[in-house]
Amino acid sequence: MRSSSLPISDVEIGRRAYRRTQNTRSVLVSLVSTLVFAVVIWLTVVNTPGWQSVQRSFFDLETAIAAWPRIIAGLWINIQVLFFASIGVLVLSVVIATVRTLRGPIWFPLRALAAAYTDLFRGLPLIIVLFLVGFGIPGLELFPRNSAQFWGTIALILTYSAYVSEVFRAGIEAVHPSQRLAARSLGLSHGQTMRIVVLPQAVRKVTPALMNDFVAMQKDVGLISVLGVVDAVRAAQIETAANFNFTPYVLAGLLFVLLALPMIRLTDWYTARLRAREQMGTLL
């Protein structure tokens, strides 16, 4: 506490002492209730009749160690897919969002196309997109590339760009029209206005929402396993089948959580920082 230099009135000293005791009490109450709750849950689960067998088939250390190398190798594939999909989503969704904000009748066909795309891919379940793209497009024998990992990445990009472009569009529309007016009045072109004035402000406004979508995609990359890619989920499935033990799934699940945690924390931190910059009514 930094109370040294400034003189403090007796009233404030009294208020602070009162708040301190109140705080201590609240912390104690919540700590005790959390502990009690955890212990009750634990005792209930451990005393269920089936616990012994569940523990063996879901939380077996030896199986976990044995499955580790394969699952880690699979997770590396997930990370690669995530990396390329993120870049693809960012590029495609900014383009779609920009197209949807173009005004004037000459842009109508493009605008309609972009709108149809977002409607379609926001409605289609990702798993169906994966099947259609992952098995359908290679079936055309149009492209030399037939890697399931590649088409899985494309399917993710298609689905997530539909969501993320809507986030960007909301951000673009949240930038006040007077900003556009001011930019154009300086002689900036439509494109320059978008790039230099509107998009940077839009991105700032929607960053927390974008981070959330990234976290969602982080776990959805596991779905590419349905195309036969040996990612972490598929690796866990193989190990499970080999040992008749579900521990590899638990392990893979934990690894996905660990992968997502930094981004989740970062999102919380960024949102808190945004709030702190507009500090008003800090009591609430």
Add this chain to the structure above:
Amino acid sequence: MTEHVLRLQGVRKRFGDTEVLGGVDLTVARHEVVALIGASGSGKSTLLRCVSLLEQLDDGRIWLGDLDISDPRVAPDRVRARIGIVFQQFNLFPHLRVIDNVALASRRVLRTPRSQADAAALALLDRVGLADKAQEYPDRLSGGQQQRVAIVRAIATNPELLLLDEITSALDPELVTEVLDLVRQLSAEGTTIVMATHEMAFARDVADRVVFLDGGVIVEEGRSADVFEHPREERTRAFLSRFIGPGGSGSSVA
């Protein structure tokens, strides 16, 4: 060299069914300061936006110097860079530092090399006493400071014409003077200015000519001393009496 900087002929603008400008004729000479006065909704802002090609005309022509800028073959971005406009709400770019706000148009539209554009921007900021704020973001500045930055941003490309749209209306009374002083200084240096304003005392003091707009048409125009002291039209008299007239409180119209 043509003597006029700006010429409007029969300018009309409609929004939907309402005609906001009903045929405006106006000529502005080089170095002239013209004040646009008129009640709220009389079309002052619309007129300024039409001149800076931010609105499409429904009829009439506008010349900037000898160039017919209402001709659709004219590239509007080039024209806009030759006209500076300052808005009531400053409209600075909040994500750019003050110096980048000011230097933006020189860099991106005139393609001045960055170092040169920045040096010029800094010199302008220094002139208005804001050189020490160059690296700040706009929201760290007072309203009066922000509006001075907006003015400096508008003149950074050396425009032939400066349009001011009620630039003091959003300011606290004690900040109005610092902005008006800057306008006075610019007019003394020979900048050609068209300003929409509710600051009657200032208009009378600084403007060479006053144009009274009512319902989208020019009802009366003339030398400011004449219009303010001996308005010819009844509507002008009625409007002015709200500011200075008999029994008037001297307060401005909302």
